[in-house]
Amino acid sequence: MFRILLTALLLWLPLSAWAFSVTFINPGTRLEPYWNDAANGMRAAARSLGIELEVVYAGRDPLRQIELTREVAGRPEERRPDYLLLSVEKGSFAEQMRIAESAGVPVFLAYNGLRPEERARHGAPREHFRELLGSLIPVAETAGRLTAEALLEEARRRGLYGNDGKIHMLAISGDRSTDSSIRRNRAMQAVVAANSDLVLDQIVHADWRRDLGKLKASLLFERYPQATLLWAGNDLIAFGAMEALREQGRTPGVDVLFSAINTSDEAMHRRIRGELTALAGGHFMAGGWSLVLLYDYHHGVDFADTEGVEMQRPMFTLFTPELARRYLDRFGEPVPDIDFTRYSRHLNPERDGYSFDFKELLEP
Known part of the structure; x- marks a missing residue:
């Protein structure tokens, strides 16, 4: 009992x-x-x-x-x-x-x-x-692949080809040593290797930081004026890179298409406004x-x-503007x-x- x-x-x-x-x-x-x-x-x-x-x-x-x-x-x-x-x-x-x-x-x-x-x-x-x-x-590779593919698809749709008939992309990753960063980068580079019309002009690292993202992007935009895509290892890097582009008198989402990874409120709002063309998150x-x-x-x-x-x-x-709105409501x-x-x-x-x-x- x-x-x-x-x-x-x-x-x-x-x-x-x-x-x-x-x-x-x-x-x-x-x-x-x-x-x-x-x-x-x-x-x-x-x-x-x-x-x-x-x-x-x-x-x-x-x-x-x-x-x-x-x-x-x-x-x-x-x-x-x-x-x-x-x-x-x-x-x-x-x-x-x-x-x-x-x-x-x-x-x-x-x-x-x-x-x-x-x-x-x-x-x-x-x-x-x-x-x-x-x-x-x-599976960190998923984020690198989804964002790179989405950037390329939109660039093709808009016809963002350079004088050489190629679409030019810049990449600013998180860091050199973290496992998730290495795997994201590898998947992004695999998309480049699999598509003959996509060229990765240069990849640099910004230690996941907004200020370093801005600094590195400013130098890259001057060095590669033909680049129309920027793949970023996280959202903070993308935001910093957008600031650098604006300081050069150009508009994110128009003159250069950006991707990011993470689910910050700022990233969701930028995806809804179209400043971010590709955004992956949930991890x-x-x-x-x-x-x-x-x-x-x-x-x-x-x-x-x-x-x-x-x-x-x-x-x-991979967040569409609709999913971004739903995320903001839910979270x-x-x-x-x-x-x-x-x-x-x-x-x-x-x-x-x-x-x-x-x-x-x-x-x-």
């Missing part, structure tokens, strides 16, 4: 009664729209699933990421989180894992996973580092989806049994009200697997 009453009580308890804690070491800054969107997406998932979430910011400093990992792992046991959520950035992975491993704190990787050389040296999750549970990363929810996986793992449903420990999933949507609040319990296999045993389709989140 006692067991029956206990079972009934446990089923009646709200999700908050099952709460566990996660600390996300955010590699970005509080001023970056993308990393704020990522944090707010995670807060929405945490609120829905009853997870105690802490977000700390490393300010784009890999040494600070290591310091924060040491600080969190060194807390008294009662204040230490049940899980750490990390994003692999600029060589910080191994030291962060050593710290977490020595403290016995399980780690999950989101947004950026293991580079091939890191996997070769340290093994896959649950091998050398036993506390490394797994990783979930967006900021990788952290929210990761919390769903950790929720299930914590409750005895191990994602490794069906999904493996290293997951790459398509998460990018207008800092922490959107989304029911993440429907994605949990623990709470929905009939589910065969996990769906990480961002377009689902845009539906009513």
Whole structure:
């Protein structure tokens, strides 16, 4: 009789009664729209699933990421989180894992996973580092391909060919070393290689920054006046490049077509106005989806049994002006009200697997 009453009580308890804690070491800054969107997406998932979430910011400093990992792992046991959520950035992975491993704190990787050389040296999750549970990363190539193809399609439609009969494009990527940046760049360059009428005049790097995007674009526009396309590794770089173009007396979306990646409000409004010709995003929810996986793992449903420990999933949507308006309506609040319990296999045993389709989140 006692067991029956206990079972009934446990089923009646709200999700908050099952709460566990996660600390996300955010590699970005509080001023970056993308990393704020990522944090707010995670807060929405945490609120829905009853997870105690802490977000700390490393300010784009890999040494600070290591310091924060040491600080969190060194807390008294009662204040230490049940899980750490990390994003692999600029060589910080191994030291962060050593710290977490020595403290016995399980780690999950989101947004950026293991580079091939890191996997070769340290093994896959649950091998050398036993506390490394797994990783979930967006298929970054999708963003590079979708935006480059959309730029090329519109340039062809408008007939933006130079005197040599070619369409000329400039590219300003995020950085040289981050896995997501490398893969976005590679996919963009594959589109160039596959289309004989498209020429990539030059690719440079702006470290994801608006000011550097403006500086690099100003030099590129002077060096390559025939260029009519600019592919950008993120939205901030694109905004900076647009400022540079305007200072030269030209108009974004008319004289030069721009692409961007991310889902900031500014990017959505620029897509609606036509200043951005191509915009891809949705991958900021990788952290929210990761919390769903950790929720299930914590409750005895191990994602490794069906999904493996290293997951790459398509998460990018190419935004039309209509989808951009829908996004602003749906995600207008800092922490959107989304029911993440429907994605949990623990709470929905009939589910065969996990769906990480961002377009689902845009539906009513």
